[in-house]
Amino acid sequence: MFTGIITDIGTLIEIDDRNDGRRLRIATKYDPETIDLGASVMCEGICLTVTDKGSGEERNWFDVFAARETLEVTEVGAWTPGRRINLERSLKVGDELGGHIVSGHVDGLAKIVERRDTGDQITFVFEAPRELSPFIAKKGSVALNGTSLTVNTVEGNRFSVHLIPHTLQATNWPDYDEGDTVNLEVDQMARYAARLIQARQES
Template sequence: MFTGIVSDLGEILSVDKIPAGLRTRIRTVYDPATIDIGASIACGGPCHTVVAKGTDAGGHWFEVDSGAETLALTTVGAWQAGHKINLERSLSMGAELGGHLVLGHVDGLARITKREDHPDSVYFQFEAPDEMAPFIARKGSVALDGTSLTVNEADGNLFSVFLIPHTLEVTTWSARHVGDAVNLEVDMMARYAARLAEFAKPA
């Protein structure tokens, strides 16, 4: 479980093919001594399991494996050495819930359709997949590339958010542009509400 509050801007050091998919080594400020093998870290949105960790001359790093479903549903398959990704460690009991409850289970890809830079914020508009659009509501929450964001407007498949300077500074969002695909996870509460409504329909 995560909150969508990015706590490190990691850098991909290497991406290697393995029988199960891809293995990625990621540079981080996280101290390997505090990371257990098998721990969960959200990497650009998708939850990944740590399979190796260490420290070298360049600093701390950890490795994760990405399977077929992750590669099919997310941007992970496009990762390359040098790319920056948003990182968040899993939520611990008693920790402050600064964003919203995020599972790290990406539903699909949203695509940036508009970016407008303002003095105190940046406006982004996205197009969501048809099957995900009904779960995105005005003033509701979404996780985009692992960042908890509040929906400004929602109209059909289009929705928008405003990002403040702090968010732009500590995440990958300053480098996002029109046409980019981003990992989308809709609010888990919206998914459960839709499922309950389905069973509440008259027979």
């Protein structure tokens, strides 16, 4: 589990495409001695398992593997070396929950339809898949590329979020523009509430 609070911006430095998926090597400021093999790291909102780690050329790195299923529902298949990646390590018991509960299981892709820069802040407007729009509510939470964000407005299947200077400095959001797609995970509480209502209606 994660909180959607980004703790590092990694850099994709190596890709190995295979029949069963894609291996990614990501440079990071994380100390590899503190990362266990098999540990989960959220990369752009996707929970991936660490398969190798190390240091070299004055930088730390770890490897993760994206299976075919992950490639089909996310943008991982389009990533190229040099890409900046939002990272968060999994929660430990007793950690501060600064954002909201995030699983790292992407529900779908949201498309940026508008970017409004105001001074050192940015407002993004997204278009969500219609089947996910019922789970997005004004003042509710969403995870976009692993970042816990508050929804400002909702109109149909479009919604907006506002990014403050700290968020822009701590994440790779300045890299995004109109036409780009991002990994979307809706709030788990909204998903379970909708399922409960559905179950009651069916009974």
